[in-house]
Amino acid sequence: MKKPFLGVLYSAILIFFMAIVSCKQVGQAQVSVSDASSPKNLSIEYIRQPQNVLIVDNNPEFSWEVPSVAISQSAYQILIASSNENIENDKADIWDSSKVLSDQSVNIEYKGQLLKVGNTYYWKVKIWDNEGKESSFSKAQKFNLGEEKDIITSANNFQVETIAPIVFKKTNDTTCFVDFGKAAFANMEFKYKTDVSDTLIVHIGEQLVGNRINRKPKGTIRYQKIKVPVSPKQTKYILNIKPDKRNTKPVAIKLPDSIPVLLPFRYAEIEGANNELKAQDFTQLFYHSYWEDDTSYFTSSDTILNQIWDLCKYSIKATTFAGVYVDGDRERIPYEADAYLNQLSHYTTDREYAMARQTIEYFMEHPTWPTEWQLHVALMFHADYMYTGNTELIEKYYAELKHKTLMELRREDGLISSENATPEFMEKLGFKNPKAKLKDIVDWPPAQKDTGWKLATEEGERDGFVFKPINTVINCLYYKNLEIITEFAEVLNKDEEAKQLKQLALKVRQAINDKLFDKDTGVYIDGEGTNHASLHSNMMALAFNIVPKDNIESVVNFMKTRGMACSVYGSQYLLEALYNAGEVDYVLDLMTATHDRSWYNMIKIGSTITLEAWDMKYKPNADWNHAWGATPANIIPRYLWGIQPKTPGYEIAMINPQISSLKSSSIVVPTIRGVIKANYVLDGDIKTYVIKIPANMKAEFCFDSNNGSSFTINNKSFNGEKGGIVKLAPGENVLKIIK
Template sequence: MNKYLSLLIFIAAFQGVNAQYQTENLDLENNYIQPESIVKVGENHYFIDFGKAYFGNVEISSTQSQNDSLVFHLGEKLDGEFHIDRNPGATIRYRKSKLNQLLANEPVSPKMSPYKRNTTGAAIILADSIGAIIPFRYCEIENLKIPIESIQIKQKALHYKFNDDASAFSSSNAIMDSIWELCKHTIKATSFTGYYVDGDRERIPYEADAYINQLSHYSVDNEYTMARRTNDYFINHPTWPTEWLLHTVLMFHADYMYTGDIEPLKKHYDNLKLKTLMDLERADGLISSKSPNLTKDLILKLGFKKANTQIKDIIDWPPAQKDTGWKVALVEGERDGYEIVPVNTAVNAFYYYNLKLMTEIATVLNKTEDAAFYKKKAELVKTTINTKLFDAEKGYYIDGEGSSHSALHANMLPLAFDLVPEEHVASVAAFVKSRGMACSVYGAQYLLEGLYKSNEAEYANSLISDTVGDRNWWNMIKVGSTMTMEAWDVRHKPNADWNHAWGTAPLNAITRYMWGIKPKTAGFKVAEINPKLGKLTHTSIKVPTKHGFILADFKKETDKTDRYTITIPEDMSAEFILPKTLKKAYLNGKKVKRKALHLALETGTHHIKIAY
């Protein structure tokens, strides 16, 4: 078999057969962006840099007419100074188009040929009025025979409504600041369909992509409609990886925590129960995609259109070279050599977290018996994982039942999902740190969460701001992308794109775990603020909520004194979690009781001093 045939079959399984979703009547808008620079590179030939890539086209207007044709080149990548790469490789975008003439005082955009793969089948289809668009930063114009001063050219950027002023971040780490801005721009720019889609290659929603996109979107804007629309999409359009299905409950729970609205939980409760994959459970509580209970009837109930759809554990993406035929930098893909056995730790860590969240969901919906049922199941799964899948001699988890191998993923996921008993957190975290960034940009979401939760903030911060090699976010900026990429580098995924929002883990990790700002109660009625700032000497953040914006500022005055200024908007309060190592704390000038675990912050501005 041709080595690429298996790859095509493997990828085709992702696309499925879905009804086309269109962007008509969604809150999409065009933003017209002026060039940052225009350079004449030859006779009648100009190079234009708009500063950042957006999805869209250019719009050109002129005070003079040109009856001769103009040639336009749009692209994301350069292959030399002032020259767009005409053959950028992977799924990095480039398009050439022609404008037959330019009429005075009539704004016009050149027409581009669409890519078949992202404008047919399961792709989210753009309205006809939008036309073909691509992500691009650069433009070249050839055969411009009228003076450049007579024309005005703009980047016509399409995106979902977005409040640029709803969020902000700065710190004493300039690299971290750059990564945060990269991620924020990605969230805005990739919203061009009104759904959380994977990237420009397919423009299809996938659960794992969407969940990271959702958390990052919530961290920079208080607009929740796009997340809810995407969540609804997955009810009847699931995708086949086991872990992707197990993100569905996470997305609906996040929607509830940020909005406080229980209606989606009510409406889709029965489907969420199915999406936990509880039907695949065996007597000891663990699940397997190889279970005989995964019948054709269950496949259809889960929302798949074909009863013969194969659900398969994915662990991380891209998978091993043997699965794809790609010649990649790591032949095991992004799995850290994970041994995928039928009953594995990664899938069951997700399953435990699903049960934990379903306990909360059932409680909110006053389904008391269900809540007790899920709580009991969660306890059983946690006990079984820690009994059967934990290597007591080594002090960390194995990949699954019957395996003697331990990969990063088998340990970072238990850390992220609060599965690790307190007495083993240190040894599991130490193993996780020993593996470095042995996961994909997707897996990095859970790596960062697990590290911050296990009090490894300084190491997590170092991963976010790492500049060595290519397995970091800085490499995305270094190679020229202005959005997070699908993979660390194209050598790790030969068809990777430069516009994948699942690469924005640092944004939501900084907001939700480094600064520790997230809803404690549904609808952000009460916020939790639990800073784990590592060695940063100063940092400020603005976090959107449905009630307004939380403002937080930190300064390390001395080695033993920290100062925080926190502003809480109206109609909400917050709990500021105090570090366990403090000696004294002061709230608005008043000394706090020594045994206090947190500070209650009401609406308004508060000054907190902590001495060590």
């Protein structure tokens, strides 16, 4: 890229923050009326409220949800006009697609006359259903065209949510305590009347000690003392929070000067108030990216699991304040592995794709040093492809992405070592510093001997991992990268290259099993030249389906002896691996555990956003606002309920519930085609699932057809002849499994 991404990003965020909208105004984007038979939830470039942003692609792509009464779509027609009056009168003076015979309702590319930068346009769409019945037009949607940049992703707008206190109490005649209920990246506005000039002392922070804000918190738990001059000439105030030196360095993501300094805090204390203060005088100004709370939901018969879902979902929302995925407040820097976990959970908690795409483009110019982190970029591309069905990023960055698979570091048997990276190769990865080097980290934080930190476990979060040039964790991630880049080559019709890549992937998988699996112990060792086996080497092999069927039992048995011997980051792959092996009861036990290496522990110690580590004793400089700790936000929808896209863009959804011992559960999962709603009840020997599939989507429900159970769908018997997969139609499907 020729232009620095940070400059482009900063300009974009400035524009979008200038267009901040109240969360209560979300429904005001549509500028005309429609009926129940017309398309709904229109978006441009995945932006649901485009009137508040600039669309930077001059050939934007349009998407909509097909109304439930239509079942499926057989054709569509898009109109685009230069004015609201024209669009209301069906006068398409910019583009009329005419009737297009197609069932596609997402990623429809503009094919009209050249759109002009700075102009405002209006569009709407109608469809024909599977029986050829024509709908009315949708509500019209307004959008503004901005200047095309080196990045192709249009960034979403931001919102400021006004939060009232849930607790307000006076601690003495001149001091009060305020609890806003949850920590947020925020500022605080308050009203205060005085007859004389004076100074109030305001304390804000994330943590309490007793009934007071902790003035000396550990690690990067946030606290700040602020002096607020007050006078008779002013009644409304906003805090002058001091910027943090570390998270405002040039490498950090910068927010516009027009936005007040933000600090994550939940509590406030006000001292020196000689006049009356009331709860309604205080407002937490919570800044976050565009968000719709009702696009996702989860509850179950397990109250601890419900609390963990709420914690993790809110963590994803609260940490969207920067416009791209950052690692928390300590640094405010995007890191690839953090971002991938954030991306997965963002997709399962809101119908938002633009932020992940912005972050992907950021990484193509701003890589970070851990070897594993480079290997997460392809995972981000693939998640974007599966959830949106869009191939633009793949088309633009395919050559650069091949470098990030690290295949150029392989030896004869296909296995790679980061030690083979040359300065020339580092430049291919996007590193500007010729001295930059890759470094394997496996998990974070590292061992006590490597940091000097006093840790509760001397080995850190690596389970005693022994580092060798040929590293099992690295090569498992590398194998997954090869699978992904093979698929992308096929998408781009690079058939011969796809064949070669597929052969290389098979070669690497074989080499991992031949050289990094100990047949005597039945587990994967950490690398070539050591007999040590860690949780990480085994969970990564299992998570990426490298383990042959005959070895799964021994690998799982070993993993279960290690417990949660990984970090909150590592838990993503641990839980995925265990679900792959069908260890549903053990996974549920891990997710609902209450010891100090659990998500419930984060709640117990008082945080409302997930931590960077399980507990402060496992990472002394940890922060209380780290999205990579929110793994259950994606594991619950994607694995416990088993709802994932089987084909790109959710054209076909896969639903493979692994409910374990739960007696009941309900879930709402956002997709680009509409929400999937599901309900489960266990009543004696009868398991009942009620699953509602959005229009214009196909779905496959997976169940065990070999356990002697009988199965009905919508009161019709199903004998499982198709291997335990039943196709679900759009609308409501009632499935019963009877032992």
